[in-house]
Amino acid sequence: AQVLGRILGYRNIITTDVGGTSFDVGLVVDGEAQFSELATFDQYELTLPIIDVATVGAGGGSIAWIEPDTGVLRVGPRSAGAEPGPACYGLGGMAATVTDANLILGRINPEYFLGGRRRLNPQCAYDAVQQLAVQLDLSVEETAMGIVDVADAHMADLVRKATVERGFDPRDFVLLAFGGAGPMHAAAYGPAAGCHRIVVPALASEFSAFGIAGSDARVVEELSSPMTAPFDTAAITSILEELERRARVRLTSSGIEKDRSEFRRYVTIRYRGQAHSVETLVPEGTVDDESLPRLLENFRLAYEQKFGRGTTYERAELQAITFRVHGLGRLHPPELSRQAPGVPDASAALTAERPVYFRQAGGSVPTPIYRADHLRAGNRFLGPAIVQAVDTTIVIHPGQQAEIDSFLNVIIDPAGGDDRDGCS
Numbered sequence: 001a002q003v004l005g006r007i008l009g010y011r012n013i014i015t016t017d018v019g020g021t022s023f024d025v026g027l028v029v030d031g032e033a034q035f036s037e038l039a040t041f042d043q044y045e046l047t048l049p050i051i052d053v054a055t056v057g058a059g060g061g062s063i064a065w066i067e068p069d070t071g072v073l074r075v076g077p078r079s080a081g082a083e084p085g086p087a088c089y090g091l092g093g094m095a096a097t098v099t100d101a102n103l104i105l106g107r108i109n110p111e112y113f114l115g116g117r118r119r120l121n122p123q124c125a126y127d128a129v130q131q132l133a134v135q136l137d138l139s140v141e142e143t144a145m146g147i148v149d150v151a152d153a154h155m156a157d158l159v160r161k162a163t164v165e166r167g168f169d170p171r172d173f174v175l176l177a178f179g180g181a182g183p184m185h186a187a188a189y190g191p192a193a194g195c196h197r198i199v200v201p202a203l204a205s206e207f208s209a210f211g212i213a214g215s216d217a218r219v220v221e222e223l224s225s226p227m228t229a230p231f232d233t234a235a236i237t238s239i240l241e242e243l244e245r246r247a248r249v250r251l252t253s254s255g256i257e258k259d260r261s262e263f264r265r266y267v268t269i270r271y272r273g274q275a276h277s278v279e280t281l282v283p284e285g286t287v288d289d290e291s292l293p294r295l296l297e298n299f300r301l302a303y304e305q306k307f308g309r310g311t312t313y314e315r316a317e318l319q320a321i322t323f324r325v326h327g328l329g330r331l332h333p334p335e336l337s338r339q340a341p342g343v344p345d346a347s348a349a350l351t352a353e354r355p356v357y358f359r360q361a362g363g364s365v366p367t368p369i370y371r372a373d374h375l376r377a378g379n380r381f382l383g384p385a386i387v388q389a390v391d392t393t394i395v396i397h398p399g400q401q402a403e404i405d406s407f408l409n410v411i412i413d414p415a416g417g418d419d420r421d422g423c424s
Contacts, residue, residue, distance in 0.1 A: 001028050001176050003214035003333045004201060007407070012173040014159060014195060017207070018182040020061040021079040023155050025162040026053045027173075037279070049220055054162050058154040060099040060181040061086055064147045066135050073136065073143075075150040087128035090121040096132055100125035101147035102184060104140060106356035106364065107386065107395050115390035141357055141364070149359065152188040159193035167305045170194035178207035183394040183410070187383075191414040198412040205391035210334060217329030219250040222322055228272065229318040236287045239323045240265045247327030256329030266324045269299045272317040278302045279324070338406045339377035346381045346404075349374035351388075358384055360398045372410075379404040382416065 001015040005028055013028040027034045036052040038045055057077025064075050075098065080086050084093035086100050088110070102108050103125045110120035126140055133143040163170045175195040177186030183200040190198045203210050221243040227235070244263050251261050270277035280299040283291045300312050351371050355364035365384060372389035380403045383396035387410060394410055396402045401417040402410055 001026070001211070002031065002033055003211070004176070005031065005174075006333075007336060008199070008405070008409070010174045010199075012168075014163060014170065014173045014175045014193075016155070016159065016175060016177050016182055016186060016189070017179040018155070018177075018185055019059050019179045020082065020085075020181075021057065021059045022055050023058040023158060024053050024055045025158050026051060027162060027166075027168070029168070054158055056154055056158050058098075058151050058158075060097065060102075062098050062151060063095045064097065064101070064129075064132060064150070065095075066132060071135075073132070073146050073150055075147055075154065086125070088120040088122065088125035089118075090124055093124075094128060096125070096128035096147065098147060098151045098181070100128050101144035102393075104129055104144040104357075105148065106354055106367070107184060108393055109354075109369070109388060112388055145357055145359055148185075148188075152185055152192065155185060155189035156192035159189060159195070163193070167308065171196055174199055176201065178204040180205050180392050183387075183392045185395070187395055187397050187400055187412050187414065190412075196414060198414065200392075200394050200410040200412065202408040202410075204389075214331075214333040216331055217251065217254060217256055219247050219254075219327040219329075220324060221246045221250075221327070222324040224322045225320075227320050229320075231292065231318075231320060233287045233289060233292055236267070236282075236320070236323070240282065240287070240325060243323060243325035244327070247325050251327050251329045254329065256331075260330045262328040262330060264326045264328070266326070267295070267320050268322045268324070269318055269320050271313060272319050277319075277321050278306060336407050339408065341378035341406060342376045344378060344380040346370060346375060346379035348376070349379065356384060356386060356395075358398055365398070375404045375408065375410075377404055377406045377408065 001013045005011060005013050011031045015026040017024040034052045035049050037049055039048040039050045061079040061081060062076035063078045063080055067074050080093050080095055080097050084091040086097040087093045088100050088103050103110060103120055103122055110122050113120050129144050130140050133140045136143055170193050173195055175190040175198045177183050177198055177200050183204050186198050201207055223239055223243060225239055247263060265282035266279050267282055268277035268279050278299060280302050283294045285291060303312050349370040350368055352369040353366050354369060356367035357364045367384045367386055370385060370387045372387050383400040384398045385396040385402060387394035396412060399416045401413045405411055
């Protein structure tokens with residue numbers, strides 16, 4: 001997402017990945033992926049910097065069920081997995097899943113799953129969802145819509161937790177939807193979470209591989225050396241210079257050219273007596289009496305970003321705990337081919353029309369079906385619409401607008417192209 005953001009000019013990105021078993025959310029803020037200093041594996045917590053990704057059990061294979069005590073429809077976290085998979089796979093799965101529900105709603109073409117290499121069984125999906133419909137006293141279509149609604153609500157809730165609860169406004173972000181099922185649900189969970197622009201990459205289902213190919217090398221050197229304000233600026237400069245020297249040696253030994261190396265310096269600061277510190281960017285150059293106020297202002301901004309405006313207490317003593325230098329080796333990112341913008345008319349990619357169920361429409365409505373490989377840069381069309389690719393399906397809801405950019409990414413405007421501000 002970081003690499004694609006640089007190419008497209010997006011600095012704030014919400015990354016959303018919907019696969020078969022999970023829904024994963026991460027953030028790119030001001031062009032940089034967000035990291036967590038604590039990793040949890042099973043019940044064990046490790047002080048290990050990792051990319052900060054939040055996950056819930058909501059994906060194409062998530063199983064729908066009815067809570068015995070309340071009679072409420074639930075989705076996940078149990079999954080049908082790859083085998084036997086959703087009921088519509090015809091491999092013995094009996095439980096209704098999100099994929100089965102999407103098939104019943106007409107959003108998936110049973111003849112074109114995996115580009116036609118696997119034919120789905122609509123009757124198996126219908127039978128699985130019908131078992132729930134009888135218990136809920138609803139039609140099969142209403143039950144299928146309910147399953148998708150619950151899954152979408154789980155996804156929107158996690159996006160809000162990853163943004164609003166951390167002090168970020170989703171309206172300031174582009175929402176990137178990838179994975180096999182992300183493009184099918186993003187036009188629902190994106191607007192529900194408050195984001196006004198959705199990007200479905202042309203490589204949506206291969207996006208993890210694209211990420212590996214485009215990732216930079218990163219080394220981290222750190223030192224815990226607690227000190228209390230007033231800070232010894234000479235000591236801070238000495239520590240950071242030594243950490244940067246170590247990081248530079250590691251990058252050089254890995255074959256990273258000097259002119260492709262970048263270094264970012266951080267110090268974790270907290271108010272005295274607090275348990276949690278806030279990672280704070282150190283301004284470039286020597287830390288001295290002139291630059292120290294900028295460092296402390298960075299801490300104030302980072303603290304209020306995390307805990308809310310007005311939460312800082314200027315008279316409290318500050319403590320610097322850990323000093324850290326990130327060494328980045330900028331590798332050569334993958335090159336994406338660009339198309340010259342063409343005409344808005346997308347009729348050349350229109351291959352069929354079929355009934356698709358939408359909550360906004362109150363039922364099934366005739367919906368144009370577009371072939372992803374026939375769309376061209378500059379094409380534009382209104383929802384409801386379905387874009388079929390070999391490895392994913394993109395759903396555009398009624399009232400929304402889709403446009404194909406010069407890299408063949410699909411840009412969805414939930415407001416339908418009116419004057420409403422998008423994400424930046």
